[in-house]
Amino acid sequence: MIRLATCSLCGCFGCHMSFLDMDEKLFDLVEKVEFDRSPFTDIKSVGKCDIGLIEGGLCNEENVEVVKAFRENCGILVAVGACAINGGIPSMRNHFPLEACLAEAYLDGIGIDHPQIPSDPELPRLLDKVMPVHEAVKIDYFLPGCPPPAEAFEVLLEALLKGEEPQLPTNLIHYD
C-alpha cells in the first residue's frame, strides 16, 4: 500500500473538497492508498509516507513546523492549490502590517464586542508575511488551481502511483 498524507495549512480546505470531487474514482484509490495524517483520518501527526499533499500557504509558525514534518516524512511532496504555490488569497494581507491586520480583525472591525487581540500561548504565532510552502521546504511537484480540478488530482496520483513523472495537460492547468 502507498501511504498518503494530506494537510491544509493556511488554506480553506477547498483543495480537499476538490480532491473528494474525484467521486467514484476514490473507490479505486483507496484500494491502492492508505491515508496517514489527513483531515480524512483525523490522525494528528504525519508518519512515514510515500506522498504528501500540502494545501495552503504558510501564515504561522505551526504551518512551517507541519510542512517541515511532511518534508521529513514524505518521499514526494506536492504543493496543491494557489495558496500553497504562491500564498494565494491569504497573502493579500502581506500588503498591510501584521498589527494593522490584527487591529482590523479584533479591535476596530465592525461588530466586535470585546475588542482584544488573542494572545493565548496555545495559539501559533503569525508570520510577518504569508509565504508559499516552497519558501520553507523543497517541493517536488505543483498542482495549481483554486482549487485544482479533481481530474488534476487523478492525473497526478495516477502517475505517482505508477512511479512516473506527472505531466499535467494544458487544459488542466489553471490558476483560478
Add this chain to the structure above:
Amino acid sequence: MPSIQEHADLLIERMGNRPLQILIEIQRRFGHVPDDAIGQLSTRLHIPFSRIVGDVEFYALLSREPKGDYAFLMSDNITDWMQGSRVLFSRLSKNLGNHASLSNTSCTGMCDQGPALLVNGLAVPNLSASRIDAIADLVKRSIPVSSWPEEFFRVESNLKRQSWLFDDWQGPHLKGEDLLQALQDCALRGRGGAGYPTAKKWNACREAKGEGRYVVCNADEGEPGTFKDRALLQHRADRLFEGMALCADIVGAEHGILYVRGEYRYLEDHLKEAIARWSRPGFEIELHWGAGAYICGEESALLESIEGKRGIPRVRPPFPVTHGLFGMPTVVDNVETFCAVAAIASGGEKAFRSLGTEKSKGTKLLSISGDCVKPGVYEFPFGVSVEALLAECEAKDALAVQVGGAAGTCLDKTEFGRRIGFEDLPTSGSIMIFNASRDMSEAALNFARFFADESCGFCTPCRVGTSLLAEALESATRGGEAVSEIENLNIVLRASHCGLGLSASRAVMDMLKKFPEHFAAGRAALEGR
C-alpha cells in the same frame, strides 16, 4: 525670492527646451523637484506632467521629495566597501540631524580616492572617520555646503602614466577625407569597450539621410571602477573638443553635445571655461549633465536622456548613425575615442600605428583601483598583460582582478598573463584589484546589487532578474544554496533588451566558478544544519 514657478520660468528662458537640464537646476536650487516646477515645465514646454514625473523618478540624483538641507549619497562600489565605506556610512548616519538625509548611490568614479560621497550632488572623496566627523559637525552647526572647507571637494586626477594620448603632437593637421582614411589605416576602434571601428561609424553617419547631424560625446563613464575620462576632461578637454569638431566636419554636423555624468559636477566651471575658450565658428558644443543613471552610458539611452526622457535604451535597429538624437544621424563616441582622433589628426598617426597589437592599435587608458599602492589613471599600449599592470601599480598579493567593471570579467591568478585588447580582454578601462584577504562573494553581491539598482526597468528579465540575482547572492551569504538559482537566472537574463541585463550575471558567474570556496562557507553551513 522668486516663486517656484517664476524660478522655473527663468530657467526655461535661459536654457530653452532642455527639460532634464532644467530639472537638474531645479534640484540644485530647491534640493528636490517640487510638483509646482513640474507643472510649470509641463505647461511651458508642452510635455505631459506624467512624463516629467517619469524623469524625476528615473534619475537617482533627482527627487520629488525634499531630502533635507544636506542630501548625502554614499558611493557604494565594491572599492568603496574595501575602503571602509559601510562603517563610515553608519558613523555618519548616527550623527545626522533631521535636516539631512543619507543613502547609497552607485560608484561615483572616485575609486582611486575613496571612499567617496556626494553631498547635494557634489563629490567628497578621501573619506575617513575624521572627515566624516568633521562633516557631521558642519551639519550640526548648520554650515551651508557652499561654506565647507574647499579641500573636502578636491578631486585628484591621479594621472600615473601618460604617453601617446597626452603627448603634444606637432604634425600636419589632417581633416575630412584624409583624416577618415587615416582613422581607417590606424584601425581606430571605439574606446568605450565595444570597439566599433570609428571610421566606419563616422562614414555611416555621413552617408545617412537627414537634415541635420549631431556629434555626441559620451562622458557618462558609470561603469564601476572607471574614472579615466575624468583625467581627460580635466587635462585634455581641448583635445576632446578638437576630436568632436573633426568628427562634425566629416559628418556635416553643427552641434556637438558633451554628456557628462552628474557625479563629475566638480568639473563644471572647468568645462564651461574650456568650452568658451575653445569655441570654433560653425560648430558649437553644448554641455549636458547626467543625473545618476548608469544605463545612460548605453548610447541610445544617452540620446533619450539628452532629449529629456528617461534613459531607456532604444530598440535597435535603427542605430544612432542613421536615427540618433531627435531622429537625426548621430555619432556617439567616448571621450577617449575623440581624444585619440584628435591626436591622430595632429601628427600622432605613425606613433599610434606602432603601438598596441594587431587588432588593437594604440593605447588604452585604464582606471586602476582596489588593492594596490598606486591607484590611478594609467595609459598603456594595448596588449599589456594584467601582470604588468599589477607590477606598475604595485599590487602585491593579488587574488583576483576584475577587468571591465561590474559588467566585465573576473580573472584569477592563473589568468594574469592575459592581455588588454579587443582580441583578449576588451574593456572600457576599469581594473579593480582584490588581494588575498578579500571575500569574492562580497564583490559578487556588490555587483549584483549594482545591477538591480541600475536596471532601467524596461524589460522583464533585467528588471526582475537583477533583483532575484542579488537576492540569491544574499541568501548564499546567509548559508543558502544559490548556485543552481544563479545559473537559472543567468539563462533568463540573456533575454534582456540591452547590455545591462546581458552582462549582469557575468562577473558573478566568473566568481562562482573561479572562487567556489568563497561561497562554500554558505554551503557548509547548509550541510551542517
Add this chain to the structure above:
Amino acid sequence: MKTIHLDGHEIPFEDGQTVMDCALAADKPIAHLCHLPGYTPYGSCRLCTVKIDGRFSSACTQPAREGMQVESETEELKEMRLGILRMLFVEGNHYCPSCEKSGSCRLQHAAYNAGMLDPHYRPFYPKREMDASHPDILIDNDRCIFCALCVRASRDVDGKAVFDISGRGLATRLVVNSKSGLLVDTDISVEDKAVHVCPVGAILVKGRGFEVPIGMRLYD
C-alpha cells in the same frame, strides 16, 4: 518571394514586417505579451525572445531579413520564457482567483501555454496603490506588467497622453497624466482604446466584473 526560416518552416515576409508579423501571418505564433498587432513594437516583456542566427532577439522588434534562421520552440527558449513568465508573476501581485480578468488574461494564458505550474522564485508581494478615483475606470497596479500598451494606445490611437511609465528598476510604475496623480483628473474616457487594451487586469471598466461565466471566458 522573400522568406525566413522559423523552426524549420519557410515563412514568407514583406519588407517592413518583423519576425513576429510574419510568424503571426503564417499562423506560427510566437508567445508574446507587450506586442499587439497594429501598435508600435515595444519589446519590453521579452517573452517573444527567439534565437536569430545564434543571437537572442525579440521577434516583435526584429525586422525580417531574407534567409534569416529563427529558432523559437527550442528547450532553451522555452526555459527562458518560463523564467520570464515566473518573473512577471512574482514581481506583481497576481491573485488569479480574485481577479476579474482571470480566464481572459493574456499573462495567465501565456503561462498556461508555457506549462507554468509554480512561480519558482520568491514572490515580492510589492505594495502598490490602487487608483479607484475615476467613476468608470479602475487601475489595479498590483497586476501591471509595464507592457505600455495603454501608453501607446492613449498616445497613438486616442490622441491623448493619459498613461506613462515612471521610475526605474523594480520601482518602475504606471503613472497617469494629472498633477494629483489620479485617473479622475485626466482626460480619459471609458471609450478610449487605452482602457481596453490592457493584457492583464490592471485597467478595468468598473461595474462589469465577472460578466462571463467560468468555462466561457476568452481562454477557457
